[in-house]
Amino acid sequence: MSTQSTDTTGTTATPPSALRRALSGSAGRNLGLVVALAVIFAVGTITDGAGFAGLDNILVILRQASVIGVISIGMTFVILAGGIDLSVGAVLALASVVATADALQDVIVENTHWIMLVVIALATGFLAGLINGVVIAYGKVAAFMATLAMMVGARGLAELVSGNRNTLVDSSEFKRAFNVDILGVDILIWIFVLVAAAGWILLNRTTFGRRTVAIGGNREAARLSGIKVKRHTMWLYALAGTCAGIAAVMMLARTTTGTATHGNLYELDAIAAVVVGGTLLIGGRGTITGTVFGVLIFSTLSNVFVQLNLSSSVQAVAKGIIIVVAVLLQQRFASRPGQ
Amino acid sequence: MRGIKKRFGPVKALRGVDLDVAPGEVHCLLGQNGAGKSTLIKVLAGVHSPDTGELLWHGERANIDGPQSAIDLGIATMYQELDVVDGLTIAENIFLGHELTRGGFTQRSAQVARTRELLNRLGHGSLSPHAEVGSLSAAEKQIVSMARALSHDIELIIMDEPSAVLDGEEVDNLFRVVKELTSQGIAVIYITHRLAEIRAIGDRITVLKDGASTASNLLVADTPTDVLIRHMTGRALKNVFPPRPGVAHDAPVVLDVEGLGRSGEFDDVSFQVRAGEIVGLAGLVGSGRSEIVETIYGARQASEGSVFVRGAKLPRGSVDAAVSAGLGLSPEERKSQGLILGEPIFRNITLSSFARFAKAGFLDEGAEKTAADEQIAALELRPADPALPASALSGGNQQKILLARWLVHGSSILLLDEPTRGVDVGARAEIYALIRALADAGNAIVVISSEIEEVLGLADTVLVIGDGRLLSTVDSSEIDEHGVLDLVMKGTAA
Numbered sequence: 001m002s003t004q005s006t007d008t009t010g011t012t013a014t015p016p017s018a019l020r021r022a023l024s025g026s027a028g029r030n031l032g033l034v035v036a037l038a039v040i041f042a043v044g045t046i047t048d049g050a051g052f053a054g055l056d057n058i059l060v061i062l063r064q065a066s067v068i069g070v071i072s073i074g075m076t077f078v079i080l081a082g083g084i085d086l087s088v089g090a091v092l093a094l095a096s097v098v099a100t101a102d103a104l105q106d107v108i109v110e111n112t113h114w115i116m117l118v119v120i121a122l123a124t125g126f127l128a129g130l131i132n133g134v135v136i137a138y139g140k141v142a143a144f145m146a147t148l149a150m151m152v153g154a155r156g157l158a159e160l161v162s163g164n165r166n167t168l169v170d171s172s173e174f175k176r177a178f179n180v181d182i183l184g185v186d187i188l189i190w191i192f193v194l195v196a197a198a199g200w201i202l203l204n205r206t207t208f209g210r211r212t213v214a215i216g217g218n219r220e221a222a223r224l225s226g227i228k229v230k231r232h233t234m235w236l237y238a239l240a241g242t243c244a245g246i247a248a249v250m251m252l253a254r255t256t257t258g259t260a261t262h263g264n265l266y267e268l269d270a271i272a273a274v275v276v277g278g279t280l281l282i283g284g285r286g287t288i289t290g291t292v293f294g295v296l297i298f299s300t301l302s303n304v305f306v307q308l309n310l311s312s313s314v315q316a317v318a319k320g321i322i323i324v325v326a327v328l329l330q331q332r333f334a335s336r337p338g339q
Numbered sequence: 340m341r342g343i344k345k346r347f348g349p350v351k352a353l354r355g356v357d358l359d360v361a362p363g364e365v366h367c368l369l370g371q372n373g374a375g376k377s378t379l380i381k382v383l384a385g386v387h388s389p390d391t392g393e394l395l396w397h398g399e400r401a402n403i404d405g406p407q408s409a410i411d412l413g414i415a416t417m418y419q420e421l422d423v424v425d426g427l428t429i430a431e432n433i434f435l436g437h438e439l440t441r442g443g444f445t446q447r448s449a450q451v452a453r454t455r456e457l458l459n460r461l462g463h464g465s466l467s468p469h470a471e472v473g474s475l476s477a478a479e480k481q482i483v484s485m486a487r488a489l490s491h492d493i494e495l496i497i498m499d500e501p502s503a504v505l506d507g508e509e510v511d512n513l514f515r516v517v518k519e520l521t522s523q524g525i526a527v528i529y530i531t532h533r534l535a536e537i538r539a540i541g542d543r544i545t546v547l548k549d550g551a552s553t554a555s556n557l558l559v560a561d562t563p564t565d566v567l568i569r570h571m572t573g574r575a576l577k578n579v580f581p582p583r584p585g586v587a588h589d590a591p592v593v594l595d596v597e598g599l600g601r602s603g604e605f606d607d608v609s610f611q612v613r614a615g616e617i618v619g620l621a622g623l624v625g626s627g628r629s630e631i632v633e634t635i636y637g638a639r640q641a642s643e644g645s646v647f648v649r650g651a652k653l654p655r656g657s658v659d660a661a662v663s664a665g666l667g668l669s670p671e672e673r674k675s676q677g678l679i680l681g682e683p684i685f686r687n688i689t690l691s692s693f694a695r696f697a698k699a700g701f702l703d704e705g706a707e708k709t710a711a712d713e714q715i716a717a718l719e720l721r722p723a724d725p726a727l728p729a730s731a732l733s734g735g736n737q738q739k740i741l742l743a744r745w746l747v748h749g750s751s752i753l754l755l756d757e758p759t760r761g762v763d764v765g766a767r768a769e770i771y772a773l774i775r776a777l778a779d780a781g782n783a784i785v786v787i788s789s790e791i792e793e794v795l796g797l798a799d800t801v802l803v804i805g806d807g808r809l810l811s812t813v814d815s816s817e818i819d820e821h822g823v824l825d826l827v828m829k830g831t832a833a
Contacts, residue, residue, distance in 0.1 A: 107507055108548035207697045213679075217682055221690075225662075226658050226661075
């Protein structure tokens with residue numbers, strides 16, 4: 001490293017140690033994900049022909065991935081810090097019914113602007129996440145239990161708010177605003193891209209991201225270095241809740257309906273995507289890029305299964321196998337003595 | 340038992356080690372960190388398998404291919420990192436993995452009886468076999484670890500730095516146990532950094548350096564200390580402690596602790612630290628030294644008294660406020676409390692100083708690396724590659740990361756809890772010089788060490804702590820090791 005300043009040619013071969021280090025680093029772990037995605041894609045192309053690899057179908061896959069994708073970005077932060085959030089699916093449902101509740105829609109949305117619908121959904125997600133965060137960070141309740149309680153409670157509250165009916169989005173401006181393509185790509189996909197990019201920057205370029213990794217890597221060391229671990233933990237869950245709120249807006253855009261059954265089991269899909277993407281469940285290591293690949297792997301897989309007319313039960317079995325195989329492979333990668 | 344002979348070909352961690360151990364002897368293994376001691380004992384314990392070389396057990400070639408086969412041969416190991424399960428009782432820990440069973444059911448009463456027997460043999464009959472291990476002190480956990488080793492039918496026991504977590508009295512008890520074991524014909528391989536202990540109990544010594552044995556099977560009685568140090572370091576080691584220039588009388592008081600107390604742990608502790616002064620806390624393990632320092636730092640909440648930094652009172656129980664006021668703690672447990680082992684060196688160094696490298700929350704990684712590089716050069720941290728994970732460094736260099744962290748932050752009051760724990764002799768001198776240089780540069784420093792000699796050699800002022808009370812504040816030039824122990828004995832007896 002120290003000899004680089006004297007290197008004037010700029011074209012000398014990379015030393016093998018640097019290459020090996022790169023491979024055993026995050027790039028190497030992501031390489032495995034690229035290969036996995038390519039294999040699934042190849043299987044789809046071979047079995048289904050040109051239709052599968054066509055642009056239209058790729059956009060379908062991406063659109064399918066977008067809602068889970070946004071949730072998974074928030075989940076990545078929580079898991080990186082050594083936590084877990086089981087409530088995101090239920091919070092999504094709650095946000096969708098609160099934003100479309102008759103009383104709110106009549107009063108606020110009709111009299112102000114459709115954007116209020118988005119604001120309400122995000123605020124609901126944020127608040128639910130904040131409650132999780134406060135209970136976990138300051139109440140010292142295990143994240144698993146606190147978010148399990150929120151999962152049950154938010155789903156129930158969603159049923160109460162909606163009266164167990166589907167509530168329609170009234171605002172035609174909202175529907176129009178989200179029913180557009182930009183450069184031929186659905187706006188939901190753009191939202192996913194934006195959230196992922198923002199998540200990447202937040203994780204890799206800001207103190208917030210670095211603190212998250214530090215807390216996941218060694219909570220006590222982070223605390224003794226002066227990092228406000230409790231406050232940070234609280235914001236992490238608020239972030240995950242906000243992502244669920246964004247996902248709720250996307251569901252409203254896609255279905256124009258709010259219902260207490262939205263987002264069922266999404267928390268498990270998101271956790272699976274994050275873990276398959278290489279984030280350690282104990283925290284301290286993980287990447288946004290990996291999570292994006294994790295999400296794409298699952299949505300491509302389910303697309304392949306749909307194209308092949310296989311039942312969702314077969315799909316679930318395959319998903320389970322993939323999770324186990326991916327984690328096994330990653331452990332091999334991680335434990336390889338690269339340095 | 341004829342003894343063990345091991346020879347390794349050109350492998351990385353171990354490059355040819357010869358060692359034989361006779362029944363009933365204490366064979367000491369000496370060497371700096373990274374010399375290969377831990378790797379060697381892991382080979383004996385069956386954790387690693389050697390690439391080449393052979394191991395003779397009772398004159399016959401033995402093949403240890405796993406921890407269980409080592410135990411079957413009669414080799415038990417006590418690791419440096421205490422390997423006990425906190426949630427289980429003492430008896431359950433001792434019989435973990437080889438429970439006394441009949442028809443698949445554990446025989447609890449038999450285990451408890453056998454545990455009581457083992458604890459008695461180790462001089463700790465007062466411990467209840469039903470006590471949960473998580474509630475024990477480090478010294479007591481070590482007893483459990485030793486009892487577990489003895490619960491097997493063993494002929495050789497390996498102890499990796501058993502005295503590191505023990506205070507004087509506990510060490511005496513350890514020696515007594517070791518002597519009892521050897522009188523029963525059990526051989527002991529004893530690893531330590533403390534030469535005095537080798538003199539006290541060792542029969543023969545093997546010195547390792549860079550993965551090879553530089554001297555094998557020396558008789559302790561015939562080998563002078565300077566010879567041992569030369570074998571270890573390749574050079575003679577003279578006065579390890581840097582000279583004390585003395586603190587100026589008009590140096591400002593930067594840290595003022597007044598009547599600090601925490602219920603159940605310590606009370607009424609008052610002292611002052613001036614700029615450029617090193618204050619050392621001496622006392623036995625469990626006397627409350629770490630608790631005092633952690634309370635000053637706000638990591639524990641004080642129940643009485645106050646801490647002033649340059650005249651300004653610190654709020655209780657706020658690490659954040661302490662760090663902003665210029666305090667920095669290098670905690671006792673470097674790995675579990677200080678470092679994020681998987682993260683690169685530079686990120687560990689800048690962990691407390693994000694504000695300096697961030698604009699509106701966005702980090703400038705280039706500036707971080709530059710600042711880390713400066714400290715790496717200034718502290719002579721090796722290897723000097725900021726991108727390596729902290730786990731790749733030796734104990735002494737990991738300690739330097741923690742110093743660098745606070746230097747980058749601009750902290751001027753450093754609280755160093757056991758800064759040389761697990762650091763080898765050569766690197767210790769370097770750490771001492773570094774701490775003194777920091778004091779000379781005007782920083783105020785509080786050092787805790789279980790080695791009284793270290794406190795006396797390093798500090799300007801010594802605080803003697805016993806049973807959670809400040810027994811005495813003395814100038815370090817006016818007291819010796821015996822004086823400190825005397826104070827501790829008198830103070831804790833009262």
